[in-house]
Amino acid sequence: HTLLRPLAPALDAVDGFAARMLNQSSELGRVLDMVTDRASTVCLCLVLTRLYPQFIGGFALLVTLDLFSHWYHMHATLVTSQSSHKDSPNWVVRVYYRKPVLFTICAMTELWYVSLYALHFAPTWCPLANPLNGLQVAGFPFVMPDALPVWALAWVLATPFFLFKQVTNTVQLVEACKVLVRLDASRLEEDSRRRQQ
Numbered sequence: 001h002t003l004l005r006p007l008a009p010a011l012d013a014v015d016g017f018a019a020r021m022l023n024q025s026s027e028l029g030r031v032l033d034m035v036t037d038r039a040s041t042v043c044l045c046l047v048l049t050r051l052y053p054q055f056i057g058g059f060a061l062l063v064t065l066d067l068f069s070h071w072y073h074m075h076a077t078l079v080t081s082q083s084s085h086k087d088s089p090n091w092v093v094r095v096y097y098r099k100p101v102l103f104t105i106c107a108m109t110e111l112w113y114v115s116l117y118a119l120h121f122a123p124t125w126c127p128l129a130n131p132l133n134g135l136q137v138a139g140f141p142f143v144m145p146d147a148l149p150v151w152a153l154a155w156v157l158a159t160p161f162f163l164f165k166q167v168t169n170t171v172q173l174v175e176a177c178k179v180l181v182r183l184d185a186s187r188l189e190e191d192s193r194r195r196q197q
Helices: 007-021 027-051 053-079 091-096 099-121 150-196
Strands: 127-129 147-149
Touching (some): 007 027, 027 053, 027 099, 053 150, 091 099, 091 150, 099 150, 147 150
Antiparallel strands (some): 127 147
């Protein structure tokens, strides 16, 4: 699982590329792509809650944010008749959906989850030199050690990408909610005008 799971983003990218090159892109394919991505994340988080029960609340929050942000974003895209869910007025969301950025962030987020999984079973596997050796953040009593196990190092290196994905999910959710609230307000105003006539 640990070695095959990181292939998912690469296969996802190949699938999308092939669909575009063979002119076989479809609405069903776009929805299936998003749904399988969300289902995959949910399944992995369920496994991680079993391995790290003390963090069940955090994993539940990650799943909720992932599902809601994507569902609201897709719904807002559809009701406003945008041509693509990747066309957003928000710069964070626009940067995220650029192909190389999207692939990198998704792959590194997968690595973050897979590293947690692997750390449970092989916490000390193959120590490597730590490139962050001696780094100390002001206010934290922790100094980075000389060596880190492979999966701990992968987790540390993937964390900034994982955090960017969560920030993007949050921004995407907030922006989608704003769109839906404006749409509701506009419909209420229109209904009110009709009743007054």
